Amino acid sequence: MFETLTDRFEGILSRLRSRGRLTEADVDEVLREIRTALLEADVEIGVVRGFTDAVRRRCVGLELTSHLSPGQQVIKIVNEELTALLGGETLRLAYASRPPTVVLLAGLQGSGKTTTSAKLARWFKQQGRNPLLVGADLQRPAAVEQLRVLGGQAGVSVFSEATDPVAVAAAGLDEARRLGRDVLVVDTAGRLAIDAELMDEVRRIAGAVRPDYTFLVVDAMTGQDAVATAEAFHRTLELDGVILTKLDGDARGGAALSVKEVVGRPIAFASTGEKLDDFDLFHPDRMADRILGMGDVLSLIEQAERTMDQEVATKGAAAILEGRFTLEDFLEQLQQVRKMGSVSGMLSLLPGIPKDLKQASSAVDDRQINRVEAIIQSMTPGERVDPAVIDGARRVRIADGSGTTTADVNALLKQFREMQKLMKGMGKGGGALGGLLGRGAKPSPRALAELAGDGGLAALGADPGTAAWAGARPAAAGKKGKGGKKGKGGGRVTPKAR
Amino acid sequence: MTDPVALAAASEVVIGLAVALPLVAVTGGTVVALRLRGRGAKGRVPVGEVASDAATDEELRAGATAVAVAEATAAPPAVEPATYRGRLGKARGLFAGYLGAVRSRGRIEPATWDDLEEALIRADVGVGATDALLDDLRGRVKAGDIAGPDALVEALKADLVAMLSPGAGGADLAVPGAAAAAGEGDDRPVEVWLFVGVNGVGKTTTVGKLAHRLATGGVRVLLAAGDTFRAAAGEQLAQWASRADADIVRGAEGGDPSSVVFDAVQRAASRGHTLVLADTAGRLHNKVNLIEELKKVRRVADRPPGRVVEVLLVLDATTGQNGLAQAKVFLEAVDVTGVVLTKLDGTAKGGIVVAIQRELGLPVKLVGLGEGAEDLVDFDPGAFVDALF
Numbered sequence: 001m002f003e004t005l006t007d008r009f010e011g012i013l014s015r016l017r018s019r020g021r022l023t024e025a026d027v028d029e030v031l032r033e034i035r036t037a038l039l040e041a042d043v044e045i046g047v048v049r050g051f052t053d054a055v056r057r058r059c060v061g062l063e064l065t066s067h068l069s070p071g072q073q074v075i076k077i078v079n080e081e082l083t084a085l086l087g088g089e090t091l092r093l094a095y096a097s098r099p100p101t102v103v104l105l106a107g108l109q110g111s112g113k114t115t116t117s118a119k120l121a122r123w124f125k126q127q128g129r130n131p132l133l134v135g136a137d138l139q140r141p142a143a144v145e146q147l148r149v150l151g152g153q154a155g156v157s158v159f160s161e162a163t164d165p166v167a168v169a170a171a172g173l174d175e176a177r178r179l180g181r182d183v184l185v186v187d188t189a190g191r192l193a194i195d196a197e198l199m200d201e202v203r204r205i206a207g208a209v210r211p212d213y214t215f216l217v218v219d220a221m222t223g224q225d226a227v228a229t230a231e232a233f234h235r236t237l238e239l240d241g242v243i244l245t246k247l248d249g250d251a252r253g254g255a256a257l258s259v260k261e262v263v264g265r266p267i268a269f270a271s272t273g274e275k276l277d278d279f280d281l282f283h284p285d286r287m288a289d290r291i292l293g294m295g296d297v298l299s300l301i302e303q304a305e306r307t308m309d310q311e312v313a314t315k316g317a318a319a320i321l322e323g324r325f326t327l328e329d330f331l332e333q334l335q336q337v338r339k340m341g342s343v344s345g346m347l348s349l350l351p352g353i354p355k356d357l358k359q360a361s362s363a364v365d366d367r368q369i370n371r372v373e374a375i376i377q378s379m380t381p382g383e384r385v386d387p388a389v390i391d392g393a394r395r396v397r398i399a400d401g402s403g404t405t406t407a408d409v410n411a412l413l414k415q416f417r418e419m420q421k422l423m424k425g426m427g428k429g430g431g432a433l434g435g436l437l438g439r440g441a442k443p444s445p446r447a448l449a450e451l452a453g454d455g456g457l458a459a460l461g462a463d464p465g466t467a468a469w470a471g472a473r474p475a476a477a478g479k480k481g482k483g484g485k486k487g488k489g490g491g492r493v494t495p496k497a498r
Numbered sequence: 499m500t501d502p503v504a505l506a507a508a509s510e511v512v513i514g515l516a517v518a519l520p521l522v523a524v525t526g527g528t529v530v531a532l533r534l535r536g537r538g539a540k541g542r543v544p545v546g547e548v549a550s551d552a553a554t555d556e557e558l559r560a561g562a563t564a565v566a567v568a569e570a571t572a573a574p575p576a577v578e579p580a581t582y583r584g585r586l587g588k589a590r591g592l593f594a595g596y597l598g599a600v601r602s603r604g605r606i607e608p609a610t611w612d613d614l615e616e617a618l619i620r621a622d623v624g625v626g627a628t629d630a631l632l633d634d635l636r637g638r639v640k641a642g643d644i645a646g647p648d649a650l651v652e653a654l655k656a657d658l659v660a661m662l663s664p665g666a667g668g669a670d671l672a673v674p675g676a677a678a679a680a681g682e683g684d685d686r687p688v689e690v691w692l693f694v695g696v697n698g699v700g701k702t703t704t705v706g707k708l709a710h711r712l713a714t715g716g717v718r719v720l721l722a723a724g725d726t727f728r729a730a731a732g733e734q735l736a737q738w739a740s741r742a743d744a745d746i747v748r749g750a751e752g753g754d755p756s757s758v759v760f761d762a763v764q765r766a767a768s769r770g771h772t773l774v775l776a777d778t779a780g781r782l783h784n785k786v787n788l789i790e791e792l793k794k795v796r797r798v799a800d801r802p803p804g805r806v807v808e809v810l811l812v813l814d815a816t817t818g819q820n821g822l823a824q825a826k827v828f829l830e831a832v833d834v835t836g837v838v839l840t841k842l843d844g845t846a847k848g849g850i851v852v853a854i855q856r857e858l859g860l861p862v863k864l865v866g867l868g869e870g871a872e873d874l875v876d877f878d879p880g881a882f883v884d885a886l887f
Binding site for chain 2 (some may be wrong): 036039040041042045108109110111112142145146192219221222223224225226229245248249250251252254255306
């Protein structure tokens with residue numbers, strides 16, 4: 001999301017860089033671009049006005065300092081203001097002293113409450129809690145069934161009964177106490193803010209369970225109306241925060257940001273994919289970086305820490321740095337990666353990944369990784385360490401063993417060579433990578449941006465070599481086992497950003 | 499958290515991944531797309547994820563309404579005929595407030611333009627379309643063609659209506675049976691209308707309402723429950739079908755949506771249905787494999803005796819500027835013929851359709867004004883704009 005904001009800045013800022021002092025006209029020009037970008041991101045117009053006013057006040061008359069150009073200072077100010085706008089601090093949940101901690105979800109129809117309920121319950125579970133889900137959406141037939149299915153996937157039991165929503169919520173609370181659950185997540189039916197009857201119902205549900213946290217679930221694609229909706233829900237329920245859904249689309253999500261600003265409650269969580277794990281606390285400072293195109297590397301690192309085996313990770317990292325990254329290491333890393341969730345979700349967190357690449361990655365699924373795994377696993381340990389020994393006969397054997405074709409094997413080997421080259425470049429001479437690591441625990445956005453720029457991430461997208469692996473596949477498809485035939489590189493279709 | 503060393507190590511790994519992943523991603527992505535082409539989608543993977551972010555409360559709730567209407571005859575809700583003004587009236591005020599300010603000034607001032615701009619932006623018309631509209635009006639004011647705020651408001655209204663009115667290209671909703679009537683004997687095609695869109699916009703409800711409307715009008719409609727992904731989507735459509743007294747073809751949950759549509763066309767051909775209304779699963783427009791799946795559904799539906807007559811993009815009226823991106827992708831992928839704007843009862847909005855019409859030439863054909871079966875009406879630009887004002 002928000003990539004275009006960075007694009008817009010680039011042009012103007014490149015002109016500003018040469019100047020020692022910013023004039024009001026310069027700042028106005030920047031602000032106009034910011035305004036348009038924010039409006040196109042569905043940020044509410046009143047919020048946009050407040051934002052541009054705040055930036056203007058701080059920007060006019062900026063002096064050239066020793067290490068930051070005026071343009072960079074503008075970026076810094078915009079970043080800081082954006083961070084403030086997005087909510088400042090990450091929400092810190094305080095659990096109730098007398099369990100269970102009750103969380104109530106409400107929102108419009110189609111915003112994603114039921115899925116979010118399950119994701120939230122799973123998140124609590126990962127925090128070491130013992131949650132219970134309550135299906136209080138009795139309005140639509142399959143809502144409770146849907147919650148049960150999702151609850152099953154999340155490993156969280158679901159309570160519901162065919163009475164009325166208020167009674168179900170109250171009974172759910174009793175059930176949680178009886179079972180000794182320490183968190184209760186209550187799903188409710190979708191309702192319009194102008195529907196007085198249903199708004200009263202949700203007020204009564206809240207009265208029955210006395211939630212510690214009430215979250216409004218907001219679709220990232222919502223337009224200007226989101227603020228009015230949130231205000232209405234806030235009047236009825238006293239919201240504690242917003243949960244932003246469908247962030248895996250290409251919507252900029254500005255509406256949710258406005259909700260935070262107008263209602264004065266933070267975006268607490270965000271949902272970034274279809275998998276139950278594609279959900280986490282919302283980090284406003286990181287989001288601001290992401291808005292400015294810096295990616296969200298910190299989130300990725302945390303995700304990695306949570307799911308990856310530290311030993312394997314460190315070993316792989318060392319191998320990369322020392323330029324002795326083998327297919328065996330690659331296989332191990334690949335298996336680690338799979339634990340982390342969807343590839344596209346991870347890519348979206350990284351800075352400098354070309355848009356069409358991100359789009360292409362949304363089509364990837366485990367079967368592709370399976371195939372790569374199968375190929376590597378069909379190699380001997382020796383071959384994995386030194387792929388150069390793999391001759392024609394070995395290729396046929398590997399292809400047969402992995403249920404692929406020699407063209408697949410060739411393509412993988414070629415890709416691997418490209419990768420090795422790249423990694424050697426990264427490991428040597430300190431470069432961007434060394435600089436990044438030298439900075440300690442928290443890589444600065446600038447270092448990351450540099451890495452994205454010349455560390456090769458961006459370059460990958462343009463590398464014609466990357467096409468080969470894919471190109472070999474279509475021609476070879478359906479000719480399994482016919483070793484030796486060269487797959488022609490035709491037929492590659494790169495899904496392009498539209 | 500963890501110590502800096504561990505974090506640094508982790509970040510190294512991340513970088514390693516960053517190198518490895520794009521490679522896998524690019525190659526994998528391409529292969530998936532090609533596989534879908536070659537063999538057809540095996541439904542959506544992985545199977546474990548039964549319900550995605552496809553929260554379709556609205557759709558399902560309409561299903562509940564159907565049940566409620568069927569069972570609770572004791573308390574019949576007064577069914578008023580759906581009108582734009584009646585339904586949008588609930589949410590009026592915002593736009594009207596700006597225009598009141600504009601009119602009260604007596605003459606056209608800089609603040610006048612600010613008010614008009616803000617009104618249009620707030621209605622989700624978007625910066626581009628708003629600038630285009632206002633620049634044109636500014637020129638006409640300068641040229642002396644528009645004198646005074648009242649005339650300005652009327653001119654803006656007229657421009658919006660003109661923008662939203664379909665061109666001469668026959669953009670009205672197709673008349674069911676027209677294509678079939680043109681064919682002869684065994685060549686008579688089965689007309690298919692396909693409903694597409696992102697998650698949670700109200701596709702299934704729209705299909706249900708339309709089935710009700712057309713069946714009431716005497717059209718022989720067959721419903722195809724092409725949303726095989728979301729649990730209970732087929733069940734929900736089945737309720738609409740029984741309510742509309744229409745036939746329905748359902749597939750296995752998680753099955754291939756194309757095969758459901760194929761079966762529906764075959765059944766329609768053998769049983770003499772005029773029209774197949776095909777529901778599809780909600781899909782975000784940036785998910786390449788799901789868009790590929792949809793392309794296949796369209797191809798299969800268009801295979802004789804089937805003929806795709808309408809591909810309707812269902813759009814939630816609360817959608818902001820992302821609606822344009824949605825429309826672009828779906829238009830390019832499956833040749834969308836028109837837009838259905840849903841959930842207009844909650845909001846005097848839906849301005850994104852102005853941008854969609856302007857940039858893509860896609861007309862709005864139907865409007866959902868409420869949850870009742872009667873609340874799906876033909877789009878009327880004049881009434882729509884009037885209601886906004």
